[in-house]
Amino acid sequence: MKSPLVSGAAKLIHEALAVYEDDPVAVAALEGYAGRLAGPLRIAVAGMVKAGKSTLLNAIIGEEIAPTDTGECTRIVTWYRFAHSPRITLYPVRGKPRLLPLKRVNGRLVFELGADGPEDVERLVVEWPSESLRNVTLIDTPGIASLSENVSARSIGFLTPADSPSEADAVVYLMRHMHASDLRFLESFKDTEAGRSGTVNSVAVLSRADEIGAGRIDSMISAGDIAERYRRDPGLRKLALGVVPVAGLLAQSARSMRQSDYDSLALLAAMDRADRERLMLSADRFLRSTDPEGLTAEARAQLLERFGVFGIRLGVVLLRAGFTDPTPLAHELARRSGLDPLLSMLADQFHARADALKARTALVGVEKLLRSSPHEGTGPLAAALERLQLNAHEFRELHLLAELRTTGIPLRHDLAAEAERLIGGDGVAAHVRLGLQPEASREDITAAAHQVLHRWRLVAENPLTDRTALDACRVVVRSCEGVLADSAGLHRHRQPA
Numbered sequence: 001m002k003s004p005l006v007s008g009a010a011k012l013i014h015e016a017l018a019v020y021e022d023d024p025v026a027v028a029a030l031e032g033y034a035g036r037l038a039g040p041l042r043i044a045v046a047g048m049v050k051a052g053k054s055t056l057l058n059a060i061i062g063e064e065i066a067p068t069d070t071g072e073c074t075r076i077v078t079w080y081r082f083a084h085s086p087r088i089t090l091y092p093v094r095g096k097p098r099l100l101p102l103k104r105v106n107g108r109l110v111f112e113l114g115a116d117g118p119e120d121v122e123r124l125v126v127e128w129p130s131e132s133l134r135n136v137t138l139i140d141t142p143g144i145a146s147l148s149e150n151v152s153a154r155s156i157g158f159l160t161p162a163d164s165p166s167e168a169d170a171v172v173y174l175m176r177h178m179h180a181s182d183l184r185f186l187e188s189f190k191d192t193e194a195g196r197s198g199t200v201n202s203v204a205v206l207s208r209a210d211e212i213g214a215g216r217i218d219s220m221i222s223a224g225d226i227a228e229r230y231r232r233d234p235g236l237r238k239l240a241l242g243v244v245p246v247a248g249l250l251a252q253s254a255r256s257m258r259q260s261d262y263d264s265l266a267l268l269a270a271m272d273r274a275d276r277e278r279l280m281l282s283a284d285r286f287l288r289s290t291d292p293e294g295l296t297a298e299a300r301a302q303l304l305e306r307f308g309v310f311g312i313r314l315g316v317v318l319l320r321a322g323f324t325d326p327t328p329l330a331h332e333l334a335r336r337s338g339l340d341p342l343l344s345m346l347a348d349q350f351h352a353r354a355d356a357l358k359a360r361t362a363l364v365g366v367e368k369l370l371r372s373s374p375h376e377g378t379g380p381l382a383a384a385l386e387r388l389q390l391n392a393h394e395f396r397e398l399h400l401l402a403e404l405r406t407t408g409i410p411l412r413h414d415l416a417a418e419a420e421r422l423i424g425g426d427g428v429a430a431h432v433r434l435g436l437q438p439e440a441s442r443e444d445i446t447a448a449a450h451q452v453l454h455r456w457r458l459v460a461e462n463p464l465t466d467r468t469a470l471d472a473c474r475v476v477v478r479s480c481e482g483v484l485a486d487s488a489g490l491h492r493h494r495q496p497a
Contacts, residue, residue, distance in 0.1 A: 047174030049143030059251035083127030210310035348427025356394035
């Protein structure tokens, strides 16, 4: 069922198509915006070279279908979409699209471009029957700040076009450490046509997090401390909804774990502890060793390539702690990799807001068209567009969230923090907005919503409240009313007939 916001945007685009029917360029653009509204949310994975973008993308999808080496395909914008049958389509800069042969090597999908070089390819589209792709299209982008200026320019041009909406509705941005170049990119993404509509639509990932602790078993704890410090950084806070540490290699291999991986880890877990610890002092020592018996040099190299020192150490610890079946072990390794918190954040911040993010992108495109190419009859379209943008509460929440994280609102610190949470700064689920536990009952949610609604109505009506903060208070009140309405609706739905 379409939300009122998506229905309103679709109706506006339909009316605009009638006005611009004699302009093929405008019609093509409008049909593209209509397609974006009807299709899945688009999330781009971006970051500097060697940040681990393709590895993380594989982890999210749950299969090794994105190339992770330094080959030519990592220099091409690649789209991953759901389909019932696997297919890879190459879209050249010039000429007609063509299908590429599907080929797997050691369990990984391998792309062969044939006679085309990366500079000849506009994009690759990989269609794959993965449940993770049913409601989202993931876009793997070439590394920013590549030694090749053309490669960097391709990513930046794709994600931050100068005069049109970005091809992505949201971005997962990977960084190994926070550098000025990372902030510059996120600033430029926020400064696109869509970003200027007033929102924050990026999540930052502290990638290769296990390397921060040099592969120690407590590496993710150290990475979590660093991610929290980055999250509080004023420069990054206004550009990203959160910072999540992820051991990408471990996440990818855990999600695509093979029986041979489990067997190798089980051999290591059966070793004497002192012997195993000496074996795991370094990657070189691990590869040179002949212990334990039964672990071949080929299996040893494969295990190190797939899991890294940290993943091997963690896998052995979990095996000895009782995770003695492959499936529970794989799930626990994925959880400990940091992937689960990232997937939860994507669900709370992007998937739950998919309609608002898609509609915002489409309406920004329509606004740009009306501004740059006025036609007879565009006046009513502009008025309808303005009404939709002003009255859509989802947009008002996104705008206020950006305002709270940038210029700020003249409210007490505790009220500003609560306002950010209530409008969905930590996620849009009712219990998250209200600061309750996931297992909170409907009655608990209703009681908490009544309480915060009453408090914020008093703040809005207080003559001492700064006049410039009144609009923010009204948005918060409307969000609280929405939580209450949803709670009451669900409660009625659950009543016996």
